[in-house]
Amino acid sequence: MRTRLVDPFFLTLAAFVLIFGAPASAVAHWASSETAPLHIRSHIANVVVNTDASWKMSGTLELLVNTAIGQTLVTNYRVPFKSELEEIRILSADTVSPSQVARVIPLEAIQIREGEASAGVILRENNPFNLHKAYVIPFGQLEIGAVARIKYEIVQKRPRIPGLFAMTFEWGLEYPELAGRLSFDSPVLLHLDISPGARSALRFTQGKTAQGRFVWNADVIAPIYRKIEAEPGGALSTRLVPRLQISNQKSWDSVLEYLAPKYQTLSTDPLPIELQRIADRARGDGKTTLSLNDQLNTVIEGLTQTFKYSQEWINRDDGLTPQRLSDFVRVRRGDCKDFAHAGASILRSLGIEADVAFVFKQAPTERLWIEERPATVSLNLFNHAIVRVVD
Numbered sequence: 001m002r003t004r005l006v007d008p009f010f011l012t013l014a015a016f017v018l019i020f021g022a023p024a025s026a027v028a029h030w031a032s033s034e035t036a037p038l039h040i041r042s043h044i045a046n047v048v049v050n051t052d053a054s055w056k057m058s059g060t061l062e063l064l065v066n067t068a069i070g071q072t073l074v075t076n077y078r079v080p081f082k083s084e085l086e087e088i089r090i091l092s093a094d095t096v097s098p099s100q101v102a103r104v105i106p107l108e109a110i111q112i113r114e115g116e117a118s119a120g121v122i123l124r125e126n127n128p129f130n131l132h133k134a135y136v137i138p139f140g141q142l143e144i145g146a147v148a149r150i151k152y153e154i155v156q157k158r159p160r161i162p163g164l165f166a167m168t169f170e171w172g173l174e175y176p177e178l179a180g181r182l183s184f185d186s187p188v189l190l191h192l193d194i195s196p197g198a199r200s201a202l203r204f205t206q207g208k209t210a211q212g213r214f215v216w217n218a219d220v221i222a223p224i225y226r227k228i229e230a231e232p233g234g235a236l237s238t239r240l241v242p243r244l245q246i247s248n249q250k251s252w253d254s255v256l257e258y259l260a261p262k263y264q265t266l267s268t269d270p271l272p273i274e275l276q277r278i279a280d281r282a283r284g285d286g287k288t289t290l291s292l293n294d295q296l297n298t299v300i301e302g303l304t305q306t307f308k309y310s311q312e313w314i315n316r317d318d319g320l321t322p323q324r325l326s327d328f329v330r331v332r333r334g335d336c337k338d339f340a341h342a343g344a345s346i347l348r349s350l351g352i353e354a355d356v357a358f359v360f361k362q363a364p365t366e367r368l369w370i371e372e373r374p375a376t377v378s379l380n381l382f383n384h385a386i387v388r389v390v391d
Contacts (some may be wrong), residue, residue, distance in 0.1 A: 031227040033176040037070035038063050041147060043180035051187050053165040053248060057154040064178075065146045074148050079135040084319075085160060091151040093137045098145035111136045160320065160379060161258050164249060165190075168380035171201065171242040172224030182218045184246065189214050191250045193376040197226065198242040218244065247376040255377060262321045263356060266341060271349055272329040278302030279346045292352070292391050299346050308333040322356070340385040353390040358382035
């Protein structure tokens, strides 16, 4: 029995593959911190977890301008966010020149713009769901060696899956991180998955308050920079990256119990006529039998030529489940979950074992990050949906 992962969008597949052995990984070539446009001089963040698994994060980010490109990046610095389940506020912004001249950025000068989903350091944890807006902070033309500072607050309105608290943090993947502290304050014991790359660059401590709450800290003890300097593609283990996954749950059962019934209900929907036509083409003319590869290619071609692909996750059940097939056909557009659900449904109608699989795809490199035995439960492991085919 063989399992295939099929991406219906002609993109090179890059997935978090759950494996039980050591992967054959490419050798990483890390970029030099000397050429990085910005350095994170310090990032202090504190996360307070509530009893319902929602959370509040407060922090201060200090960016050091290191090159002329860095000067351009901070002129109108973008802080991407998505307000669907979280509220983010910029509390203050200021700069300090190399000669220690301070300047405060008026809050009224900070704007929110639509569609600003690229560039800038995302102030919160690595989030799999697309960022639709951005705060634009007009730091202006700063000198090399100047520091731009942002104080912020993020409040999660409710968990994406009831009762699940989960975050993923990575250090030094975009800019060198010179110092900082990440702290958690939780009513329950949190489960951690710390990569070897994180253990060598951070110091971890934990304790308990007089009120019985659990406290945990990670301090940067050495500069961290793990930006890959290599050609796109390849396979690398996430264990090479300073990375932390933290969750209030160790078992995936609660996630499966929440999502599986939704997908099982959707899987019983009849194929609309437009999808049935694609299935008929993949079935063949009755005289010759198409190979599985030919059937897969026919389904992919039929979907991509008939429907428009949206790169943003459509918000149904907080972005976790696809549209019904009838809705997908009616609006003639969908995201990765919709295409994967339609593709799997067509294949099942042909007697092929197929279902939707959540994976991780790193843009723009399409690099394959191999996730080895995830020890904590987190939706941050996934940002894309494909079709899993068993033959």
